[in-house]
Amino acid sequence: MANVHISTDDLDAMEKRFRALFVNSLAGFKSANLVGTQDAEGNTNLAIVSSVVHLGADPALMAMIARPNTTRRDTLDNIRATGSYTFNHISPAMVKQAHQTSARYPKHVSEFDAVDLQWEHSEAVTAPYVVGSPLAIGMQLEEIQHLAINGTELVIGRIIEIRMQEDAIGTDGFVDIEALGSITVSSLDSYHSTRSLGRLSYAKPDREPEYL
């Protein structure tokens, strides 16, 4: 099936932007979230990220990889300053606006205003939520680990609030994020909706898994 084998020499020879698109394609489909923050004065900030990952269920933790020297620096500064941030899933209707938050706006410009998305606050979380997000999560910073290998930062936080439509939560705890309209991203700029192939039963060595 594979008819090309790409080596490290091939990677090294790639033009910078080509390599960025190429290597960012390789991990597979990624979560698509808008990270909402605000600074100590209450100025809001919004940034699209594709690096949010589940870290643990108990305690409920999520991690995000932040790259310094990108527009996400405001986000990281705000998280350090306030300890508060939100993850907001992206719906198909919000894709263009979500993507546009990656433009390098001046520091005093809120991406909420620039891309015309509304924010709202909850009692539990200082950071702003995105109005209309299909599933939104309030986060409290736990720690930031510097990854010396390439200068990125691993931002680890605890989930302190979740906002969504209740009927998306199954009787077993599964949340149907496809039904909610959450999308996924590949590489740097490609957005995708999903189509369920089904859920499979808990795997045990002595039997085949079955579709639930």
Add this chain to the structure above:
Amino acid sequence: MANVHISTDDLDAMEKRFRALFVNSLAGFKSANLVGTQDAEGNTNLAIVSSVVHLGADPALMAMIARPNTTRRDTLDNIRATGSYTFNHISPAMVKQAHQTSARYPKHVSEFDAVDLQWEHSEAVTAPYVVGSPLAIGMQLEEIQHLAINGTELVIGRIIEIRMQEDAIGTDGFVDIEALGSITVSSLDSYHSTRSLGRLSYAKPDREPEYL
């Protein structure tokens, strides 16, 4: 839109398996990869993971979060022992077999044999690749960082080989993993194919993004 706000108290009150399905749903859609490894004696091992993330393009790095005390411990032991592993995207035809690798087989059983997937080796990589994977990546271990907050391990590796169909690589470096047939996963057991919503142009503050 959101009609339920779930608090930390609500999370704490959830039954263990319910909470696992629930919290694993929250980050969004996740990459779906089979991790191929072998021990020092050449015994192969295969495990499905949804925690592979892009870490950087130059150098080309990917990270994976490994949970001790799960079936993935063999995987982690093998990676430590050999420094070599592969990430293999999963196609719709392979979903049941891929899911079944999460069953707790005895240590001497290769999941390749147990779920009836074939392996192959390349000259560049010690670890086994999954035959028929739409996109496969050979990895060299760089470092493992222990995340004390919940006892997980962040496994960071360098990409040393990529195997796929050449015509999936666009002229700008973008790889059409949807066309290759790579799938995505949500929560612990839900598999999804994707449908493209389009690619958007590089975002700049003074103009709207356009579909490419």
